[in-house]
Amino acid sequence: MNLSRAEYRQALAALADDGLAGYLSANSNLPGPRGNLTLLDAAGDVLPEPVARRLADDPDEFLACAGVVTVGRLLQERPGDQELVDLLTVRAADPRWRVREAVAIAAQRVGDADQPQFRALVAGWAASSDPLVARAGIAAVCEPRLLADPLTAAAALDACARATATLQAFSAADRRSEEVRTLRQGLGYCWSVAVAGTPEAGLPLFLGLDATDPDLAWVIKSNRGKQRLARLLG
Numbered sequence: 001m002n003l004s005r006a007e008y009r010q011a012l013a014a015l016a017d018d019g020l021a022g023y024l025s026a027n028s029n030l031p032g033p034r035g036n037l038t039l040l041d042a043a044g045d046v047l048p049e050p051v052a053r054r055l056a057d058d059p060d061e062f063l064a065c066a067g068v069v070t071v072g073r074l075l076q077e078r079p080g081d082q083e084l085v086d087l088l089t090v091r092a093a094d095p096r097w098r099v100r101e102a103v104a105i106a107a108q109r110v111g112d113a114d115q116p117q118f119r120a121l122v123a124g125w126a127a128s129s130d131p132l133v134a135r136a137g138i139a140a141v142c143e144p145r146l147l148a149d150p151l152t153a154a155a156a157l158d159a160c161a162r163a164t165a166t167l168q169a170f171s172a173a174d175r176r177s178e179e180v181r182t183l184r185q186g187l188g189y190c191w192s193v194a195v196a197g198t199p200e201a202g203l204p205l206f207l208g209l210d211a212t213d214p215d216l217a218w219v220i221k222s223n224r225g226k227q228r229l230a231r232l233l234g
Helices: 005-013 017-026 037-046 047-057 061-077 082-092 097-113 115-126 131-141 150-170 178-197 199-207 214-224 226-232
Strands: none
Touching: 005 017, 005 037, 005 115, 005 178, 017 037, 017 061, 017 097, 017 131, 037 061, 037 097, 037 226, 047 061, 047 082, 061 082, 061 097, 061 178, 082 115, 082 131, 082 214, 097 131, 131 150, 131 178, 150 178, 150 214, 178 214, 178 226, 199 226, 214 226
16 A cells, blocks of 8 residues: 655665665565656655665666656756756667656756746757757646646746757657657647647647648647647637
8 A cells, every 4th residue: 555755755765775676676666557756746755865876877667766856856956966857868869668767856956945946958959969858848848737837837838849840950860769769759739738828839839840840740639739828829
């Protein structure tokens, strides 16, 4: 039976450093369709930095996720620490999808506490030519709870526009790669969130996307199918 976040924090805090990985693995809910996100959140709250750095490089997927999520807390504590930013950026291009999701969670922790730092982080990722890093930027910022801030809502639109330009820049052959398809999939969801966050500015940008590009046509269709955007488009 899963525990609450507070209960997991208490359990983790009571363990010696060498017992943390075993506890996390034993309670990960993996293998299975859904990892233990409550435990990940608790780990991010309490894991010591040396443990988190070690786990972030672990071949075990859940342990790597726990280390990565903790980096979000460390960036709250040490804003602008380039070494921590670099660690997240490397993991943003991880081949394991759960680790990439953990990067978004870590960034959103920063956004909850320090939106200027969060916007800088997102802008750097969204401008990357690496499709998985660009995808990390949009996945992190296109979170409705963070878009109440007008500057962050504008940053979400900018991130989507930049990532879309990155997608367009790939050749037809490159677009068949798994990494570029992952970026396209992210854009197929994130535009609707960004536009809903600031419709007045977002709708013209979205409606101006190049529907003659087959991948952008897919992105447009996918977002139009999201209820949040369908309501705005009438």
